Structure formats: C-alpha cells, structure tokens
Amino acid sequence: MPDTAVYYSIINALPPHVTLVAVSKTKSVSDIMAVYACGQRTFGENKVQELTEKYEQLPKDIAWHLIGHLQTNKVKYIAPFVALIHAVDSLKLLQEINKQALKNNRTINCLLQIYIAKEETKFGLYQEEAENLIFSPTMSELTHIKICGLMGMATNTNDTSVITQEFKQLKDFFDLIRCRKLPANCDFTILSMGMSGDYQTAITCGSNMIRIGSSIFGGR
Numbered sequence: 001m002p003d004t005a006v007y008y009s010i011i012n013a014l015p016p017h018v019t020l021v022a023v024s025k026t027k028s029v030s031d032i033m034a035v036y037a038c039g040q041r042t043f044g045e046n047k048v049q050e051l052t053e054k055y056e057q058l059p060k061d062i063a064w065h066l067i068g069h070l071q072t073n074k075v076k077y078i079a080p081f082v083a084l085i086h087a088v089d090s091l092k093l094l095q096e097i098n099k100q101a102l103k104n105n106r107t108i109n110c111l112l113q114i115y116i117a118k119e120e121t122k123f124g125l126y127q128e129e130a131e132n133l134i135f136s137p138t139m140s141e142l143t144h145i146k147i148c149g150l151m152g153m154a155t156n157t158n159d160t161s162v163i164t165q166e167f168k169q170l171k172d173f174f175d176l177i178r179c180r181k182l183p184a185n186c187d188f189t190i191l192s193m194g195m196s197g198d199y200q201t202a203i204t205c206g207s208n209m210i211r212i213g214s215s216i217f218g219g220r
C-alpha cells in the first residue's frame with residue numbers, strides 16, 4: 001500500500017513551481033486510487049501496455065506521463081491520451097509522435113531525454129545530438145508536437161557531489177537552449193529530473209518536475 005503520510009510530507013514541502021509525477025509502475029489500480037484520493041492527479045508509467053490498461057480503468061482527470069523508453073511502433077496506443085512523454089530520444093520517434101498526434105487531432109507534449117550519468121545507459125541523447133535535433137529543419141515541420149523541455153537521470157550513487165554535478169550540467173544545458181531562438185513547436189519550460197533518492201538535490205539544481213515512485217508507493 002502507498003504511504004500517504006510520506007506522500008503528504010513530500011507534496012507539502014514542495015516549492016510551488018515543482019510538479020510531482022507519482023510513478024505508479026508495477027503498482028495496482030487500488031494503490032493508485034489511494035494516492036488519487038489524496039489529491040494527486042499526475043501519474044507516471046514506464047511501459048506502454050501498463051499505461052494504457054491503467055488509463056482505461058482509472059478516472060479520466062488523471063494526467064498520464066510516459067517516463068520510460070518509447071518504441072516507435074507503440075506510439076499509437078498512447079497518442080489519444082498521453083499528457084507528456086518524458087524520454088524522447090530520436091527524430092524518428094518525434095516524427096511518429098507527430099503523425100499519431102495529427103491522427104488524434106491533438107498536440108503531444110514531449111521532453112528530450114539527455115544523457116547525464118557516467119554509467120552506461122541505453123537511451124538518451126548527447127547534448128550535441130539534442131541541439132542538432134532541436135535546430136534541424138525537420139523539427140520545425142512537426143506541427144503536432146511540442147518540445148516542453150528536457151529530462152535526465154543521474155548516476156545511481158550515494159555520492160551527492162556526482163549527482164549535483166550531473167544535474168547542474170543538465171540545468172546549464174537547459175538554460176543555454178532556452179535562451180536561443182527556438183522553433184515554434186519548442187517551449188522550454190520543463191526540466192524533469194529527480195527521483196525518490198535524489199529529488200531534493202535535483203530541486204536545488206533547478207528541477208521543476210520530479211518523478212517519485214518508491215518513496216510514495218513502496219518498493220517494487
């Protein structure tokens with residue numbers, strides 16, 4: 001069962017500019033409803049099938065975020081309802097999101113996932129790749145997506161100095177991009193960084209969207 005006392009202590013201490021995404025992956029519909037009953041309306045899932053099933057079963061005023069890697073062939077399942085896709089890492093994926101958004105007569109909000117951790121991760125863009133993507137001519141043609149900002153995950157370590165350095169690097173890159181003349185479909189307002197173990201560090205470093213699972217819902 002989720003720990004609603006912990007939920008309230010997190011949400012009550014959160015600066016007003018920071019959005020909490022309650023990460024409900026692997027958790028049951030009734031666990032999610034317990035957190036919903038506390039007032040939470042933004043939930044994150046990392047798998048398309050699980051996200052779609054929960055969307056169908058749960059109240060329609062939930063804003064569902066996909067926080068995990070997204071395969072091109074699965075975009076169609078979430079395109080009708082997803083509120084924000086956190087982990088976009090290629091132009092090909094953006095083109096498919098744009099296509100499916102058009103079919104559903106909506107604009108889909110996206111974040112680009114940026115590599116910041118020292119450890120090997122399979123997904124994400126290097127800063128230079130992200131920059132090339134944002135300013136590529138093809139990007140400005142994608143009229144049914146909105147790039148709302150960036151997402152990153154720090155190294156899984158207890159060394160706060162490593163985590164701080166990585167989050168600061170992403171914040172600096174975010175600010176650098178935000179100051180430039182962006183295509184019409186880019187509106188850099190969201191910096192998604194911080195999980196259960198490192199969200200306080202992330203907020204100190206400039207995060208305005210945190211993704212918290214285990215602290216609220218318990219271990220997986």
Ligand SMILES: *Cc1c(COP(=O)(O)O)cnc(C)c1O
Pocket residue numbers: 023025046067068194195196197211212213214215
């Ligand atoms: C699972 C997950 C989280 C939440 O992690 P916790 O440590 O349980 O808070 C955040 N972001 C992503 C991308 C995840 O996959």
